[in-house]
Amino acid sequence: xxxxxxxxxxxxxxxxxxxxxxxGLLPARRGSNGYRTYxxxxxxxxxxxxxxxxxxxxxxxxxxxxxxLRAGHPAxxxxxxxxxxxxxxxxxxxxxxxxxxxxxxxxxxxxxxxERARDELAAEAGAPGGPDPHCELGG
Amino acid sequence: xxxxxxxxxxxxxxxxxxxxxxxGLLPARRGSNGYRTYxxxxxxxxxxxxxxxxxxxxxxxxxxxxxxLRAGHPAxxxxxxxxxxxxxxxxxxxxxxxxxxxxxxxxxxxxxxxERARDELAAEAGAPGGPDPHCELGG
DNA sequence: GTAGTCCTTGACGCCGACGTCAAGGCAAAG
DNA sequence: CTTTGCCTTGACGTCGGCGTCAAGGACTAC
Numbered sequence: 001x002x003x004x005x006x007x008x009x010x011x012x013x014x015x016x017x018x019x020x021x022x023x024g025l026l027p028a029r030r031g032s033n034g035y036r037t038y039x040x041x042x043x044x045x046x047x048x049x050x051x052x053x054x055x056x057x058x059x060x061x062x063x064x065x066x067x068x069l070r071a072g073h074p075a076x077x078x079x080x081x082x083x084x085x086x087x088x089x090x091x092x093x094x095x096x097x098x099x100x101x102x103x104x105x106x107x108x109x110x111x112x113x114x115e116r117a118r119d120e121l122a123a124e125a126g127a128p129g130g131p132d133p134h135c136e137l138g139g
Numbered sequence: 140x141x142x143x144x145x146x147x148x149x150x151x152x153x154x155x156x157x158x159x160x161x162x163g164l165l166p167a168r169r170g171s172n173g174y175r176t177y178x179x180x181x182x183x184x185x186x187x188x189x190x191x192x193x194x195x196x197x198x199x200x201x202x203x204x205x206x207x208l209r210a211g212h213p214a215x216x217x218x219x220x221x222x223x224x225x226x227x228x229x230x231x232x233x234x235x236x237x238x239x240x241x242x243x244x245x246x247x248x249x250x251x252x253x254e255r256a257r258d259e260l261a262a263e264a265g266a267p268g269g270p271d272p273h274c275e276l277g278g
Numbered sequence: 279g280t281a282g283t284c285c286t287t288g289a290c291g292c293c294g295a296c297g298t299c300a301a302g303g304c305a306a307a308g
Numbered sequence: 309c310t311t312t313g314c315c316t317t318g319a320c321g322t323c324g325g326c327g328t329c330a331a332g333g334a335c336t337a338c
Binding site for chain 2 (some may be wrong): 005042056083087089100107114117
């Protein structure tokens, strides 16, 4: 199998495959004509990479999984190093989700506060004689 | 106030300020010597930018807030355009958090599955005569 | 032969928000 | 006058994961 076919079967591009190879992640055999040659095993390695990439793993983080597969283990996550990456990623995700949730709550609070301020100003304008009318906003 | 002092007071760098200026976000007056000159109002604009940046807003997303302040409104989020950015950001955050939570759950499931597989193999090795011993992993 | 498709390497582009360095100007202190 | 320190503009570097040419070789079909 040549690079174009492998890329198509894995749903990626030849450019990505050459990039992985340049990172030492997915080395290729060469045919007599200089073309890269791959087999079904390479497809499995590549699928492992793509799966993890889709999960948001960095390329470097996929390396233990790929090496685990290449070492003959039945799955990319059959090795301790892969499990360590899983755990680290889980911790990262938990932390990130927590931060994002805090930001979201903060933004929501700001939005609600700003909407209340707007509505109060509108109420003042609509029904004059209210409490101490400010005049900064009337552009 | 010159650029260094403003940067220090806002907890950022002169490089960032020049960058904001290059984006048209925080234009500066110039003194007779060509130095940039800022006042307290610029500090407030800058603080608005930094606050939103810390919340993960893109620079472009801070623009409505800055323009709102510059238009004389009491707060950066006193304008409809700012509220729209808040709402868009909220939706983005909710979507992102949801995706990340899904990824986290997926990773967790994978981790637990891999750990079970590992433990089962260990149990087989430790206590032979178990259920149908596979032999793929024993490198 | 030649048209077409796939392959090769090499190199620059992209994105965002600056960091970092270079070369030089302006001002105040000694 | 020199040093010191802040300022100026300009331009290239960073990071990740490729995209997008460009120039040319390999192989197939007609």
